[in-house]
Amino acid sequence: MIMTLLRLFYEFFKTGLFSVGGGMATIPFLQHMGEKTGWFTNGDLTTMIAVSESTPGPMGVNMATYVGFKICGVVGAVVATLGLIAPSIIVILIIAGFLQKFRHSKSVEAVFSGLRPASTALIASAGLSVAWSVFTVANQLSPDSLPSIRWRAVILAAAVFVCMKWTPLKKLHPILFIAAAAVVGIIFQF
Amino acid sequence: MNIYLDLFLTFAKVGVCTFGGGYAMLPILQREVVEKKGWATEEELTDYFAIGQCTPGIIAVNTATFIGHKYKGIAGGILATLGVVFPSLIIITIIAAFLQNFASYPVVAHALAGINAAVVALIAVSVFKLGKSTLKGKIAPWIFIVVLVLAQGGGLFSDALGLQGLAASAISTITSPAVLVVVAGVLGWFLFYPHNGGKGGEKA
Incomplete structure (x- = not known):
């Protein structure tokens, strides 16, 4: 043991x-x-x-x-x-x-000035990869043809994005949007 | 509340609210740690994510250790990290013990599909928020675009050119997040060091 x-x-x-x-x-x-x-x-x-x-x-x-x-x-x-x-x-x-x-050395500041946009880009890139895997489904019959798009997932993501940017809902905790999306997923059999 | 308890509980909350990899944690961190507690700034979050990508360990844990350390030293770093893994220990143990087929229940699959769509939106909102503070000046947006294209395009380039073996693995190494972070850091030093006044997104 x-x-x-x-x-x-x-x-x-x-x-x-x-x-x-x-x-x-x-x-x-x-x-x-x-x-x-x-x-x-x-x-x-x-x-x-x-x-x-x-x-x-x-x-x-x-x-x-x-x-x-x-x-x-x-x-x-x-x-x-x-x-x-x-x-x-x-x-x-x-x-x-x-x-x-x-932290306050000029070299460290300069390095981070280069790192921050790169880090933001990598987060964006990871987001795009997640989006690609969530929004598309590989075509089973002919793997080489373009994958088909899961429109319902695209619409749900767009709706969540708009809600999170909409002032009355902006202050809500992100977990509430996640929970709401889970409910939508269950109701509409995603 | 005791500061250390607060740190532990806040990161436990971050752990509960995170679905997926470390990136899915970002929106929750922005809300709990930056906006509510003020333990770190947006810029510092991007710093921690950048370093977390090229150091050992998974990003979520690295970021938690960083923020905890910044707020309350070594004990803070350890407590924040234990906090972020605590919910996993409980939830996974329960599922592994009692719900062997958890992931194959249709209701779980449907809920997860919905959650994943929301996570895409959450990450998008986070990136826009980060961009506001990290993409200032003339040079930063260009670094952003080049890194984004390389990170996304690395695999596509070698597929499109039909590269295999050594050439393909060379491209995937060059476009790996860790290498891109190091290159951007070196580039930052060259671009921003001599006249580190008005340009770039330096800390206030």
Whole structure:
């Protein structure tokens, strides 16, 4: 039990250390982990991804919790999650410490002046990728032809966007729009 | 309320409200951390996302650690991070224990399809908000456009040219977020350093 927990921590520590980016970046590492340890199959992994995507919480964290729970119950879930976030905490605390010291240096300011528009662009790009996967569905019969568009999803997204920009609703918490969209999805069988 | 408890609970709330990857967390962070608590500015959020993309670990966790540290040092960084993962621990444990087929219930699938559409809109609103503070001046919008085209187009270019093997992997490396962030940082140093007065989106 202790050995399994240590192994679990170690494997997720590695995943946290080497996967750079969003939760999706952890998937190749998890695939490898499953093959090496025999803890879960690729089929299990698909289920875990589906559950992690459809529940609240950052996807990468959800995946770690799920795998940990499958291997060692609640303790496993905690250990795997701590393993995943430990490298982030260590590395970011070191960087944040430096940043605080040099925040007002002209070099750091200049670097961030270049970083900010790039960071905004990367967030926009991630948004476009999400939009592409939500708004289109690949054509099953002829994979090479253009994918068809899910118009209902496009209309719902546009409606949410307009509502969030509309002054009377602007102040509402974003989670309310998410909840409303979930209800619309259920009612109209998205 | 105790400051540390507040930090933990606020990030737990951010965790509950996040569906998907770290980017889906941005609208919630803007609301809870920037607008309500004032623990960080829009500019700082983009800084943290930029650094979070090229450092180890998933973006959501990296960003939480950053904001917590800025507000209350090392203990703050650790508590914010534990806060953001706390809801996942509870929700996923319950689902894994009792609802094996959770993701295949039709009602869950329909709700998720609706949520995903809303998340697209949320991210769009967030990007417009960020853009207002990060795309000032003459140069910043151009950096934005070039990075956006490279990040989105990387895969398309190599597909269109029929590139395979080494050439394709070279393009996907060059257009990976981590590399783009580093290049933009270096570019920023060259462009903004000598006359770091009126241009760019420097902090107030």
